[in-house]
Amino acid sequence: MDLKTLIPQKLKEKFPTVDFEVSDYRDELTIKFDKKYIVEVCKFLKSDSELEFSLCSDITAIDWATRKNRFTVVYNIFSMKHNFRLRLKADVDEGDCKIDSVSSVWRAANWQERETYDMYGIKFNNHPDLRRMYMPEEFEYHPLRKDFPLMGIPGSLPLPKK
């Protein structure tokens, strides 16, 4: 069976109570669902013998600025077995800016979640080491948020004395 029909079908069988929003745009399959199921779904996609999404190629986020659910966390995963790419999405609101970490599923997610935390300020629950990735640890802002000015906040990054 075609993976594009198999994956949503298997997910619906395994998680009957979860609402999966499946879209297929430009030959790329995207599945969106509630953030509280992210770890279970990822675990299933990785461990299922017919799917085997063994590689987590990227985790990032989108800042929609004015939307009600301000952020969307995006997971790009890859099945080596089928040479198939899948995108998972989960909405996160600014008021409750947290999502469960999938670093227990893929170890590669550790640094990718740190980067997402650094750039967007989304906290990952149960992450083993949630420190900033690029910016100095004492930095207080999250540069890829839409309300962060392009040239930064003056004085927020210290320079050596001349």
Added chain:
Amino acid sequence: MGLEAYLKDNGFFTTKIDAIIAWARKSSVWPMPMGISCCAIEMMAVGDPKYDIARFGSEVMRFTPRQCDLMIVAGTVTYKMAPVVRKIYDQMPEPKWVIAMGACTSSGGMYRSYSVVQGIDQFLPVDVYLAGCPPRPDNLLHALMKIQDKIGKTKASEFPNIPLNKIDINLPELNVIQKN
């Protein structure tokens, strides 16, 4: 061309101590290759036989700042990298000079962004700014010749005699964040 032209008849010559020291200094400028990004590739090209920085006595790229007198900052300096560049500069013995190589180093260049220092002269004294993205190797040689001109005009008494272990290294404390 060099000293031997003066020496061929009499075997000695007279000069001023400032002149001979400045001549010696400018003819053996030892660079600290602070290669941070793509400009460093052009800086490497300057060392190869085609451009040959050895013609100017500067082929001795020292990878320890303690043996250098010219820092070539070749590349984009981010806020995170700035303390490192400054620390290396502070470890160089006096007298010392700095070339800001390329657009990024001189002004931030195309990286008009929160993460990139918009010109290293915010935390380093720069002697020569070098245009280009990246500058051609011959352009870097031109900058080196400008530095040599500058060194040629110096007097030995201008430079304070500070022992290496007395050099004051000023670094900001990273946990202090000033707010405007």
